[in-house]
Amino acid sequence: MAVEAQYPSNLVFLNRTSSEKENKRKKEEEVLVVVDYYNHQQHQPPLFFSTNGEPSHGGRDDNNPRARGRDSRTHLRPPPSVSTGLRLSSRDLSAHTHQELDHFLLAQGEQLRRTLAEKRQQHYRALLAAAEESAARRMREKQAELDRAAQGTAELEARLARIRTESTAWQAKAVADQAAAASLHARLQRASSAPVRTVGPKPDERGESPAAEDAESACAEPFRSGFCRSCRVSPVSVVLLPCRHLCLCAGCDAVTAGECCPVCGSARTGSVPVFL
Template sequence: MAVEAHHLRVLAPQFIPNSRELGKATENSSAMLGDVQTRFFMSNPLSCQVAPLVYNPVVTAAPSESSLTVAVSAGKKRTRESVSFLGEDLSSLFQNQMAELDRVLADHTERMRTEHSERRRRFSRQLAAVVEDGVRKRLQAKEQEIERVKKLNWALEERIRTLFVENQIWRELAQTNEATANLLRTNLEQVLAAQVSFKDEQRQGCDVDAGAGDAESCCCGEKDDRKTVALAITPQRACRCCGQKEATVLLLACRHLCLCAGCAPATHSCPVCNCNKSGSVFINLS
């Protein structure tokens, strides 16, 4: 039995790109290959009947003791045999055509690699632009939110300052009203104490004059009653305007108890200190 090994080396290894690039290049270069083949066969109408490009002869192994015969190719590099047809040498033509095909494939592969790199760079730039635009929009939104929070904080601070001032005003007003109430309470207590002491003195005077009053007439009795009422109105408690009635009206804001009920509405200033009257309080001493 004889086994023959044929080695058909159409393209040199250094001109063959990797399978992925060759697959991409083949799809886009079919038209160019068609042009090359068309030009080749148009220039050589009989080339379709040419034998294979490279043919390696078979080396038959030396007979051995066994009945098996193996054909082994030579390990050394051998020169290509020339291909001739009708007396014409076509080896150089085939080599030129294959070199041109290799050059076309290499150029197309390089162009595809360049285009792919450019497309990748363009995609990277677009992606960076999209990311940058998104980040810019988010930063603008954050800045607007910060401005809104600043304005809100400023408004709250102004409100706090206003409330603090109002609190101070109300506190001072409360202290003033408390002082006024204390003064009125003190004046009222003094008036009540003076009234009680006057009643005690009047009671004691009535007891002393009880025996002498029996011999007098009724007219004398009425005269004594007028004297008693006149004595009841002391100069300190008499109205500073008319001087006849008892002072029962307290003027504000000077807090002087110096007018009677009849003179108070017609008086616009205190007769003691000449301060403008802002109000009056009637005090019932009975």
């Protein structure tokens, strides 16, 4: 409809052509009527009235034989062929005009159809181009989303691998700490079941005094007493690393974190809780 609105002049021209065609047809009919009337008037002589009130033809006396002869010759003369020629000419002109109008209307209609078809094709091409542009834009957006999703997946996979590595390391450390705790617990049980010495110190077979005992023998008293070496109130429940002395409770371990071992004075790197 937008294309049809662009050609109002063609429609007006077609209506105007139809009205002009009708006017020409009416004028041709009027010309034919006038020509017929003129030919009819030529065939009839004019009437004149004499003094006595009787009509006479052309002011001539009907009793005059010469006039009657002339009139008879005039009536016997064949009618001219002017009206027939004009009529044929007007008919040919009308047919030719109708034919030209038909050709013109057909040409205008064909041109209008071609114009409408071209406009329709242009409209379809514009719609197709817009649809292709929209589809390409959507595809680019989806491809960008896929790229972002793939990048996020790669980051998550790398993080998962790192977490798995850390988890494996922590599991190995936990197993090692459990083994150390079990060893300390066994030694604690053996130390607690050993008899208490009441005699004075004697040198051993190698000539060493009891003051030269290792850290394990130095920890025998706390093991037997079972109280914290820091507060002397709570039972021991934490093993210090790397010296492995069971000498602190959980509260004192949190308070004295970073300090040296109260038994051997070595620097501590960690602690392991022990449940006795």
